[in-house]
Amino acid sequence: MLTRRTLTAAGAAVLALSLSTGSAFAASAVVGEAAPGFVGDTSDGTGVSLADYAGKTVVLEWTNHDCPYVKKHYDTGNMQGLQTAAADEDVVWLSVISSAPGKQGHVSGAKANTLTTSRNAAPAAVVLDESGEIGKLYGAKTTPHMYVIDGEGVLRYAGAIDDKRSTKPATVEGATNYVSLALADMAEGRDVGIAETAPYGCSVKY
């Protein structure tokens, strides 16, 4: 009937609406709430599911080996130190690479394994997230961007690795490391004192 045409005219006449909007990069990972579950490929080909680690503390480290901020933490041995200390405490450390194919930091499983060996890194697994699915689920913005999940599956920390937003290796020493602080708080059964910070680094190359 008349409806469609008149509606068009009425709509145009009254409002002349031109709405164009975009959506935010809204993550479903919220500190203090259940961390979103995920399943991913790993560099060793075995695959990983967050659910497999129920009962254990899990650290997620977004990484891109060519990013200058990531380099700072690996070249100084800072990241490897954290990984080794975590493994000693039975904390599961997952390095996640969300770089899309063709973008900086995107690697094959073999290359990821080589990087682990050559850098003396000690993650429990390297998650290959080339679709960016896990990264967007967690709202990972930078490399590094760190998340700590407790044994109950609750996200307890999200943000920067430390308080020194710089690529200078000299800034590692003396920095306040938020991941270490969070893990220490959790080990003592305390609330995490600094539970959320602004991450710093290169943008994740989605």
Place this chain on the structure above:
Amino acid sequence: MHYMILRIAFVLSFVLAALAPGLAAAAGASAQTERIKAELFTEHKAVAPGETVWFALELDIIDGWHTYWRNPGDSGEPVRIAWRLPEGWSVGDILWPTPERIDVGPLSNYGHHGAPVFLVPITLPEDAPLGDVPVEADATWLVCADICVPEDASFAMSLPVAATSAVDEARAAAFQAARAALPEPAAWEARLHGEAGAIVLTVSAPTIAAGVQSGDITGAEFFAYDEGLVEHAAPQAFRAGADGISLMLQPGFTADLDALAASDGVLVLARKKDGGPVRQGFIVSASPGAVAGDFAAFAPAGSVDHAGDGVPAAPGAETGVVAVLGFLAAAFVGGLILNLMPCVFPVLFVKALGFANKAHAAPGAVRRHGLVFTAGVVLSFLLLASVFLTLRAGGAEIGWGFQLQSPLVVTALAYLFFLIGLNLVGVFEIGGGAAGAGQSLTEKGGDAGAFFTGVLAVIAATPCTAPFMAAALGFALTQPAALALGVFVALGLGLAAPFLALSFAPGLLKLLPKPGPWMVRLRQGFAFPMFAVSVWLVWVLSRQAGPDPTALALAGLVALAFAAWAFGAVQGTNGISALVGRGAALLSAGLAALLAGQVMGVPPAVATAVVQPPKVETYGVVQADFSPEKLADLKASGTPVFIDFTAAWCVTCQVNKLTVLHKPAVLEAFADNNVVFMTADWTNRDPEITAILSEYGRAGVPFYLFYRADGAAEILPTVLTQSAVIAAVKGV
């Protein structure tokens, strides 16, 4: 040969400069890195003790790369300068050029392209000794395109300290340009408050600059100094009114909506000037709270992602008064169009025909009739709008069409349209006589009759116009109450205008064919659209409340038909039979009312709504019911989602489904692009759906939203077309 040597020399110097950035600075204070030509210089060639000298660090960046603002956004690092100065010299904060938003996939950074200049004030002590003083600075920055490179440069220069300072004329133009690129401190009152999950920033800025009204603003974006206040990548819905500007910001991780702290930042405004958009930054200090005033008149429910886009917000508004008049005029035209709605047209047309007989006889009464009718229309609109606005203001999660979310109202409307149909067919008459509504014009009851015809016109208009009204209300909600109600008065005047015109110029009726039997046939014919509307309302009821209440309502319609028939049979007669007939009519009408009451006894959320032919599945389109969590999951996983905001009582929604959304070409496009088809069913009240509608400035359905794989949202037109949906889905 000569050329080759030059070329090699050039490359060599470039490599050397890149390897040892500071060395190149020895002569003056410049440095060349791989991507940036940096220069440090002062505004004065000599400066006196106790005075302040301005330093400028200019970074001339190669094309396609950028450095970062003080708040770098989602990633990156601001430019930093470490000074080595004599004892007693003090350094002020860097003045940052107005930033731009730089999108990187789903993330956003705040930074600078081109050749940004960072200004730094350095103050000398009163007792600074005269003579050449060495000044050294180490600057570090991150320069990024799709990848990032940290760079640094060291500068060494000597600054003459003299009894009197002297400006370096050679640098005057550079400083003038640098200052022009800075945001201006603005004296406007700015406030922040939390509302519906967003931060609302209101800025009192009636006059932006000489001759520029806030209504001329075509885009606005707030760059907060605090990294955690605002989600950098989220679009900032912007509105402008006579008193200033308001922005809806998505809160970042440090924002506590219930207790927002004072916050500073740069408000970047875009406006049209000489045909092109001009961007201008203003430093604002926002304190908690809201500023009263008109912040929305010029940009109805608009949203501008980037202040630099220069998207026109106001339909040619020059001043506040003109803009307001423009909206009122548009609302009037909208009201005129309502006359053509299938629910309304028969009622009013038949009414108008009644004039044909009587108009010449009693022109004064006809005019009065028209005025009273107009009052009925306008007051009904005002009442409906006030109820709606009051409920909304009281926090109720409702939208337009809320009346139709009650099964009782739907049943009552089904009865009403059925009765109108029976009346048009001639089963009974309203008023005493058989000649139709015109009969009672000169009688005492004419005023009430005319008034309620007006009320009836508005009620009858509701179901047919919910989508249209939803858009109008979505706009009205953003207005101060007075203007919102003004829009409804204008709508009402528009709806009443043709009838009013006829009553004042009955000569117009001569344009119609001569009164005769055709009028009776036409009137009877108009009964059938009424019955059709009634059937549709019963169907809505069946989706809302399920089969049993539907059966009750249908039984009620039978009782109502009996009542109408019994009433009509004895109309104009007296005596026992008339009494029996009226008594039977009354009883039967009572029974109908009782049955309608039973319908209400059923909880409204029993059943859900929407037509979903099985063929949607045969095309392999993944379907989902709307939930914010599900939507967030899908968006996070980069799955494109098409959301159909719909309701059983929404006619346009059903039309769009049949003519667009369920067409093979559209379904194939959904399937081919792995689009999840999400249905947000608003047949019954749903606060979560109301919330997302409000987020996009809508007060009702239909509404179509498409989230692309990269998370960006696209709003599709209410009057949907296949090509629009397919284009959106394919990302054309």
